[in-house]
Amino acid sequence: MLVPIKWLNEFLPIDKTPKELAELYTAKGVEVKGIVRVGEKTENFIVAEVKSASNTKAAIFDGKNTVEISAPSFNLKPQDKVAYHPQEKKLLNSIIAGTGQDSLPVVLNADYETGRNLLDYLDDYILDLEILPNRSDLMSVIGLARELASYEEISAKLIQPPSVNSKNIDNHNIKDLLELQVDKQGCPDYLARLIFDIKIASSPFWLQWRLAGVGLRPISNIVDATNYIMVKYGTPLHAFDYDKITDHKIEVRFADKVEKIRTIDNNIRTLNENVLVIADAKYPVALAGIMGGIDSEISTSTKKVLLECARFNSKVIRRASKQLNLSTEASQRFEMGIDHEILEIASLEVSNMIVEMGNGKIIKDKLEVRTIDKPISIKLSLDKINSLLGVTLAKVRTKKMLMKMNCEIIEQENQLVVKVPSYRLDLQRDVDLIEEIAKIYGYDNLPSVFSIRGKAAGGYDNLSQSLNTIRDFFIGCNFIENQTVSFCDEPTAQAFNKNELVRIPVPLNERYSVLRPTILATLLDCIKINLSRGNKNLRLFEIGKIFKQAKEPKELIHLCVVMVGDNFPIFWQKKYDVSANYFDIKGIAETLFDFLKIKDIEFIETDRRFLSQDYAVNIEYGGSNIGYLGQINKEVLNKFDINVPVLAMELDIEQLLKIAPTYRFYQPIPRFPSVVRDFAFIVDDKISASKITQSIQKIAGVLLESVDIFDYFQGKPLPAGKRNLGIRISLRSDERTLNQEEVNKIFDRIVSFLKEQWQIDLRA
Numbered sequence: 001m002l003v004p005i006k007w008l009n010e011f012l013p014i015d016k017t018p019k020e021l022a023e024l025y026t027a028k029g030v031e032v033k034g035i036v037r038v039g040e041k042t043e044n045f046i047v048a049e050v051k052s053a054s055n056t057k058a059a060i061f062d063g064k065n066t067v068e069i070s071a072p073s074f075n076l077k078p079q080d081k082v083a084y085h086p087q088e089k090k091l092l093n094s095i096i097a098g099t100g101q102d103s104l105p106v107v108l109n110a111d112y113e114t115g116r117n118l119l120d121y122l123d124d125y126i127l128d129l130e131i132l133p134n135r136s137d138l139m140s141v142i143g144l145a146r147e148l149a150s151y152e153e154i155s156a157k158l159i160q161p162p163s164v165n166s167k168n169i170d171n172h173n174i175k176d177l178l179e180l181q182v183d184k185q186g187c188p189d190y191l192a193r194l195i196f197d198i199k200i201a202s203s204p205f206w207l208q209w210r211l212a213g214v215g216l217r218p219i220s221n222i223v224d225a226t227n228y229i230m231v232k233y234g235t236p237l238h239a240f241d242y243d244k245i246t247d248h249k250i251e252v253r254f255a256d257k258v259e260k261i262r263t264i265d266n267n268i269r270t271l272n273e274n275v276l277v278i279a280d281a282k283y284p285v286a287l288a289g290i291m292g293g294i295d296s297e298i299s300t301s302t303k304k305v306l307l308e309c310a311r312f313n314s315k316v317i318r319r320a321s322k323q324l325n326l327s328t329e330a331s332q333r334f335e336m337g338i339d340h341e342i343l344e345i346a347s348l349e350v351s352n353m354i355v356e357m358g359n360g361k362i363i364k365d366k367l368e369v370r371t372i373d374k375p376i377s378i379k380l381s382l383d384k385i386n387s388l389l390g391v392t393l394a395k396v397r398t399k400k401m402l403m404k405m406n407c408e409i410i411e412q413e414n415q416l417v418v419k420v421p422s423y424r425l426d427l428q429r430d431v432d433l434i435e436e437i438a439k440i441y442g443y444d445n446l447p448s449v450f451s452i453r454g455k456a457a458g459g460y461d462n463l464s465q466s467l468n469t470i471r472d473f474f475i476g477c478n479f480i481e482n483q484t485v486s487f488c489d490e491p492t493a494q495a496f497n498k499n500e501l502v503r504i505p506v507p508l509n510e511r512y513s514v515l516r517p518t519i520l521a522t523l524l525d526c527i528k529i530n531l532s533r534g535n536k537n538l539r540l541f542e543i544g545k546i547f548k549q550a551k552e553p554k555e556l557i558h559l560c561v562v563m564v565g566d567n568f569p570i571f572w573q574k575k576y577d578v579s580a581n582y583f584d585i586k587g588i589a590e591t592l593f594d595f596l597k598i599k600d601i602e603f604i605e606t607d608r609r610f611l612s613q614d615y616a617v618n619i620e621y622g623g624s625n626i627g628y629l630g631q632i633n634k635e636v637l638n639k640f641d642i643n644v645p646v647l648a649m650e651l652d653i654e655q656l657l658k659i660a661p662t663y664r665f666y667q668p669i670p671r672f673p674s675v676v677r678d679f680a681f682i683v684d685d686k687i688s689a690s691k692i693t694q695s696i697q698k699i700a701g702v703l704l705e706s707v708d709i710f711d712y713f714q715g716k717p718l719p720a721g722k723r724n725l726g727i728r729i730s731l732r733s734d735e736r737t738l739n740q741e742e743v744n745k746i747f748d749r750i751v752s753f754l755k756e757q758w759q760i761d762l763r764a
Contacts, residue, residue, distance in 0.1 A: 001131045002036070002214040003144050004123035007232075011145035012154055018125040021148075028151050028439050030138065031130040038098075038213045039124030045092050047112045047121075048084035050076045058091075058105075060084055063115020073104065081108040083118045092118070099208040099218055106205040122206065123213045134426040136336035140234030143423065150404040150440055162348045170196055170361040178306070179249040180367045186276040187252045187288065188371035189311040189340050191347045194242060196304045198222065198360040216329070221357040222298045222305055227329075229350040233342050234423075235309065236330035237350055238278075238286060242304035244296045247281035250306070252288060259284055263291045263326075275320040276312060289317040289334040290326055305354060309347035311338045322506045339423035340373060376420040380430050383414065388434055390447050401440045402433070463557075466657050467543055470559060473595050474541045477588065479561065482542040484522035487512035492521050495636050496610050502547040515547035519560035520610075520632075520648055524640045527564055531642060537565030543653065557654055558627075561588060563647040582615040585629050585647040589619065596660045603629075603690050610636045619651065621659050627651035674705055674732040675743050679751070680763040685714065685723045687758055696729065699753045700746055703738065705730040724763060 005018060014021065022032035048060040053076040058069050062084050069084075069091055076082065082105050083092035094100035112121055129144070137143040174194055182190045201221050202208070207228060208218035216227050226237040242248070255271035261284045262268050269287070271277065277284035285296040289312040298305070317334040321327055351362050386392055399409050399416065408419035420427045427433060438446060471481060489511050493501050497517035507513040516522055519542050530538055541561045548554045563580040586603070593601050603617040606628055616630025629649035637646060683692065693707045700707075711726025718724060729750070731743060754760040 001129045001139055001144075003127050003129065003141055004210065004213050005125045005127065006123045007141050007210065008145050008148065011142065012149050012152075014148075018127070022127055024151060025127070025129065025148070027443070028147075030135075030144075030147065032127050033130050034128045036126040036128055037124060038126055039119045039122065041096060041098055042083065042092060042118050042122060044087060045083040045085050045118040047108060047114055047116045047118055048082050049114045050078055050080040050082060053077055053080075058082075060091075061114065062086060071105075075104045076107070079110075081110060081112045081114070082106070083108060094208070097205075097209065097212075099205070099212045100202075108205055122209050126213050133336060136234065136333065136425055137339065137423040139333050139336060141232050143234055146406070153404070161345050162352055164348065164352070164362055164364060168355045168361050169364050170194075172363055174363045174365040174367055177248060177363065178367055179247070180369065181250070182252040182369040183254065183276075184369065184371060186254060186313050186316045187310055187369070188313065188373075189343055190252055190369045191309040191343055192250060192367040193307040193309075193347055193351050194304065194363040195307060195351060195354050195358070195360045196242075196363070198303055198305055198354065198358040200298065200300050200302050200358065203357065220298060220300075222302070222354055225350050225353040225357065226307075228353070229346050230329065230333070233346045233349075234333055235338055235342050235346040236289065236333055237346065238292055238308045238330075239298050239354075240278075240285065240292070240296045240306040240308065241298055241302045242306040243302075245280045245285065245306060246283070249281040250308075251279045251281075252310075253277060253279060255284060261285075261287065262294045263287060264294050264297050265291065266294060269324055269326070272323070274316075274323060276316050278308070287320065287324070287326070288312050290321055290324070290331040291328055305358075305360070307347065307351060307354070309343050309350075311340050311343060314338075319506045337425040339425075340371070341422040373422070375422070376428065378418045378420060378427065378430055378433055379412075380416045380418050380433050381414065382416070384430065385434050385437060388431070389438055389441070391441070391445075393437070393441070398437065401437050404440060405436060407433075463657070466660075467557075467653065470592075470653070471543065473592060474561070477539075477591070479539040479541045482523060482526055482540045483544070484519070484526055484542060485512070486516055486522070486545055486547070488514055488516045488521045488525075490514050492639065493517050495639055496521055497548075500548040500550070502549045502553045515553075517548060518546055518650060519544055519558050520562075520650060523560055523562055523648075524632075524637075524642065524646070527562060527646060528640045528642055531564070531644065536644070539563055556652060559649075559651045559653050559656075561585070561649040563588075564644060579645065580647055581645075582631055582647065585649050586617075589629050589649055596656070597664060598656070598660050600694075602694070603688070605688075606630070609633075619649075621655075624655070626655045626659075670732055670734065672733055672735070672737050674730050675738050676728060676730045677743075677747060678710070679727050679729065679747075680711070681725050681727060681754065682718065682722055682761045682763050683725050684759065685721055687760075689725060692725065692727070692754065692758065692760070695754065695757060696727070696750055699750050700729065700731070703731045703733055703746065705732040 005014065005021065008014060016024065018035045022035055026032050046062055048062040051059045051061055051066060053074055055074055056070060056072065058074055058076050059066055060069060060082060067089065069089065091105035093105055094102045097106065131138045138147060177194060178192060180190070180192055203218055203221045203224040207224055211218050211224055211227055214231050218224050222239050226239055230236045254273050255275045255277045257272055259271045260268055261271065261277070271284065276288035278286040278288050284293060286292040312334050314335050314337050317331055321331045321335065347366070354360060355362050382395055382398060385398060402409055402418055405424070406421045410417040418433060475481065490501070490513050493514040493516065501517060502515040504513055504515065523540065523542055526540065527538060541559065543557065543559050546556050546558045548556065563585055566579050567584065600621065602620045604620050606616050606618040608616065608628055610633060611628065612631040612633045616628065618625050619627040619629060627650050630647070632646045632648055637643070689709055693709070696707050697704060708728045709725060710728050711724070713724040729747070731738060731746060751762055
């Protein structure tokens, strides 16, 4: 956003240098990218008065002397004011000024004082500001002046509601001249005015200079007036040639699939149902909020002007702008949001400018469609302000700061009910107001407090600390952390989850049309790239976000681990030269749970279709699913052109951390010996080993130290459907040495329970 300092000065007194002003804006959170000086081109020109003139000569008075200037052609007459360069003895034209390509001298305002420096009347220094997307109110000179007034504790003469000039009124009834239909979903507010008997001409030089300074090309008095008011109020306007509107009907609607429009940049654009258009009785005449059409634009033959001032749905304009790959000064403002209360003022003021510069007459009435927005009121606690900012602000001072922002305030006990002005679309919550209070109070004035308790500035919160602990665990296990984007294409996402996809309304491209439902969807791409480049042994993990569509989109933090290739890629003992398998990834999971001191984890059969059913399980705790692990099936791997086995584990980090104990307790080395006994059980192969170990843990009681499976055998001489499990059970007491009798009772109880519960026999 380019803003001339002199334009700001028209609304409030500024006693700072351009550099000081830039530093003030930046300190308050509005970054100034640079200071541009445009006045160098006219620095040595002074105002002079034409005394006499012909087609090739002119006598001018510069306040001291009368001099004669010669040129191939002149457009001057006596009493015209011009800009004269005493040293070079030449007159200023639009080529020198940079406002156009006309070699004729520019004619200045008649009220400019002869002999004065021209820069006394023109913009000189311009601030180039970076406006944040949520601060639509700062996309205007009025908004930036208002913001500056709140910093400096000065009053500003901002908006003076204009009225129609009674000398230039046409008393026709506008309803007899124009028909208006508006789709309020795409356009909540629309105002239309008519101005007749217009003469198209160049704008006054001051207006051309000002528009050029803010980066806009001067075109004609009508178009320049709409651009001037857009920059002043932040409200884009558009002027149509009324006589080019078929049947004098305006309809704001969404386009049809087959419709096209040639815009004023002379490009033909194909439309769809997502694009809002301004149409006449037959065809679209403008892309609503973006760009006008060439068939209805203002030209030198225009006599009647239809002036549009509207508020379009910001989401609709943003979507259309992205789809059409077309961004303009108008679309940028509509995408950020428009103040609906300024429409009437902006419409009237630009109408008066057009009438004045074009010698026209305005139809007194207007056609409009309006939406009444409920004002936003926010409850603001004084205690919360002081708590968050670390200061003690009195109620009186807080109210004064809020009033600088033009807020209306009602007191309620120890809180304030703040009615937000219509142009502050960014103020939605109490913390938004507190941020503004901090800005006005001054960030430099907020205390820096050191506390030995709690999280110091720059420290990690509990979640971040836990995530770092998990990262350290995997790095210690020789895994490499990965970071992938959170987007994928829809076919990839559907390979993992068909029903809960979060689709992006206006994706950058088809590759990024869906928010990933699992980290595996993007991590497999990384594996594919590594394999294609010869990196065949991978141990990767990633902690990131996944997304699911419920009633509303949900954002979850997950951990994903993948293993590909050999456990020991190069080792002289060939028996160790084997690829990672299901038990390796399961071992990593069990080691992680042991590291986090999480017990009672269950591995349950899974029906996830992207996993191999023979080598995959769900991971559950207390009946709730917290993740899965196993081998990815070949069908999914083929989609990624991966032809080697991939083992994966994915866990819901937030659920995992909820069940992890917060504290760890020191346990001394046992003083008393353990009693270890190995059992060989004949087990039905439909019974999972985890169910057996869990049963043993429940039956053994407090003396149980560990249960481990040390052997597995299936086949002859065992009957079909049976397998041999070797289970080692260790008992220990922290207080005494166990005797043979109590140990035998526990082991007998375990064997009896397994026989009764699962028909498990002790092998002879």
